[in-house]
Amino acid sequence: MPANEIERAERLRDNYFNNKIKNMATKEIKTYSLAEMKDKYIGKVGTTDRDEYKYELRMDVLGKMIKSARQERHLTQEELGRFVGVQKAQISKLESSVNSATIDTILRVFKALKAEINFNVKLEDNFVKLA
DSSP states (O other): OOHHHHHHHHHHHHHHHHHHHHHHHHSOOOOOOHHHHHHHHTOOTTSHHHHHHHHHHHHHHHHHHHHHHHHHTTOOHHHHHHHHTSOHHHHHHHHTTSSOOOHHHHHHHHHHTTOOOOOOEEETTEEEOOO
16 A cells, blocks of 8 residues: 555544544533432332332331341341241341331331331321320
8 A cells, every 4th residue: 555545544544533532522421310210210209110119129228227137136037036926037038128027027026126116107298296
């Protein structure tokens, strides 16, 4: 290949990459808020999918709290189950959020762990306080 053709090819390549880099630098990247991402991928607030997501997330957090408190007390799942009056498998399911539990079972678990649990009831924008 003659030298002038090589130089021309190199100029074309350089121009191509310089333009690419310039376009990348000036191109705006669209960002999304967490709320927008949840709306898009989970569902809008008030939809069944969004409500199920919130419920599962709360159950997951509750399960992690139970497991953390149990481990802090140096108890096995079997030992905690005996204190609560349930099988080890139910404690395991609670900790891994495999199934939902009754409030009674949750209260008994935290009582066996000598841990305090608080519930908040919120009506619209106001928390309900018990007298």
